[in-house]
Amino acid sequence: MKNVHKRFPGVYALNNVDFELHEGEVHALLGENGAGKSTLIKILGGIYKADEGDIYINGKKTEINNVFNAQENGIAIIHQELVLVPHMTVAENIYLGREPVKGKFVDKEKMNTETAELLKAYNMNFTPETLIADLTIAQQQMVEIVKAVSSNAKILVMDEPTSSISDKEVNFLFGIIKTLTAKKAGIIYISHKMSELWEICDRVTVLRDGHLVGTKIVNDISKDELISMMVGRRLEQYYTRDFHSDGEVILRTEHLCDDGMVKDVSFELHKGEILGFAGLIGAGRSETMQCIFGLRKKYTGAVNLHGEDVHFTSATGAVKKGLALVPEDRKMEGLYHTQSVKYNATIEVLKQFIKGIFFNKKTETGIADKYVSMMNTKTPTLDQPVGHLSGGNQQKVMIGRWLATNPSVLILDEPTRGVDVGAKAEIYSIMNYLAKQGLSIIMISSELPEIINMSDRVYVMANGTIRGCLSHTDVTQEAVMKLAAE
């Protein structure tokens, strides 16, 4: 791709960007949210058309005017949001739109045998007749990849393929990537998890504010150098951590069990600490927190908050007692997308400015303004629909929403998922600040670096049970993985 320009009303999304992908290489595309990664990918995939610039495939100038053109030219994009049809089978999804036919009818047999071969080739342990809805997110991701590969794509774009899968599954994915590159496919790899770059990528191209910052060979560059390329300055401290907990127990659970997802979970949370919960996806971490928060009400066992036994049957009760939960999936479980930042920031504290039919707009704006500024959220106005903000800023609105309730326990489920580097550092620094103020924080995270660097203590869960507790001084990547692996 050469000299690519793309302008949107009010935004110069790509300004003279060059990008080169070799046969059989994995090329990382890096940049903060809004840097222009997705725009570049969408131009390649035929979703947008570049205002200026050309695309060359195998040295030949190629016009890509729509998604169909892109597919014809062997370009396949695996989007961050999965686009599979949940109530159709794996085989039907893989061959969607290009079903093999026998006469006038779909040749189901051929479709299923060919899919079975593909699944076998990539070591996948489910059948072509499985419904997509019955697969885990990670398995669905694999289906997406197989679908892309099966169309004989030579250029494969993966947009944050590891954002919702666990470390074990990541290794599996990397195995597939290696098979693909051995077959001479080129892969464009977008990820916010920087450590993956050195594992899987050959070269990296960094974009910032629509400009090309540079293309480097991954092994020639350090993480710090990459981060400064991305943010345009050196981040003094990525992880901020200088809080001290005094050991007073705020929240305690005893023998928590729920429906096979949570098995005999007992733990303690101290005042003013950041307590990490590590483990693979599906280890029961989110489910444990949902029991405590009243979102799963049929659990057995005891929850003790501030020395008082509680059993919440809805989030309403939990919020009243000073609990706050920032959910894992902010799109599905957190945000009201079409509503304003103000609405989203204040939905938990309506009582503070609405009394019966008397509605104090000034107080509302004051509250929203306070927490939006405190979180350093970047938004043009408070009336901006929250769906228009970047992932990092949406997450800041979510955290601000819960801080407004003045909680004594804050549960953060994957607080930095889909959040860019700059916003991550800010979220860490705010967590540290809050812990210093005496707030007790539970952080569920599948990103080991943040677990290791931010937590006071770390509980490792696997298969619904707690496998061990590590103190800040003992916690290493190996120690966590050893406990997390079943």
Next chain:
Amino acid sequence: MANKRITALKTNRSVYLYFKENLGIIVAFIVLFGFLSVNPITTKAFLTSQNMFNVLRQISTNMYLACAMTMVIILGGIDLSVGSIIALSGCVAAACVARHGMPIPAALITGVLVGMLFGMINGFIIAKTTIPAFIVTLATMDIARGFAYVYTGGSPVRVVSKAWQFIGAGYIGIFPVPVLIMIVVVIVTGLLMNNTRLGRHIYAVGGNVQAATFSGISVTSVKFWVYTYSGLMAGIAGVVLSSRMYSGQPTAGNGAEMDAIAAVVVGGTSMAGGAGKIGGTIIGALIIGFLNNGLNLMNVNSFWQYVVKGVVILLAVFLDFIRTTKK
């Protein structure tokens, strides 16, 4: 710094916003109104206070339903049963007087309560199960209509009493009573949606029900009360109509739910839920009312009136579609 900028932009601009958000239909309404005022065929009859009050009285019952329907649709639901509830509550109220000799106020309240009870049944089932509102209210639509026929034996229940007509055809000063009720309903609904916690919660549940659960909003009680309110409004519409017609008619309100939905949709509320405004619905109901009036004054064949109404609805949502896709 960012702090100050945000605050500065946060002055109260609700009136301006109201006009900006509803610009399309406000212009459409003004054009329609202007056309009927200057058109030589209609001008004489149109711009009289009697005609104005007539139109307002005609649209009043649709406005009660449309106000509640706006809440239901923003909640992400639908209420098809309101037309049938009109018939049942009107018949019950009329029969209370004609058959059982109840005092008129008590009969009216009984009729309204019947409507509210149906709303509660809708609300209870929709809140407690995952059965779609469309199906639940489709069923209660048939049930309420059936009860109205069974109860009356299929013929109107006449009420011969001057006092009975007050609520549907009477006046306070120069104002028709149904119009005054309409004003109260609009104000109450507007306050509910814009100024109360329930209003905020309705937008939340309609916008993202899972997020609402995670927010600690009681989704079941929000749903229950919204459908109850819808039943209540249908009950009021039922007794007002039966008063105006001197009788409880088991066929009353046939298709009224569709007129209410039309007003809501013309008013710019999305059927997807989570977004919309009462202010838009008010203009939507006015447009439909004045359109009917204008077509009558121009002596347009009533069969053609259906076609015109349909085209106007399509046009309204089409304009809205263009406006939103441009963004």
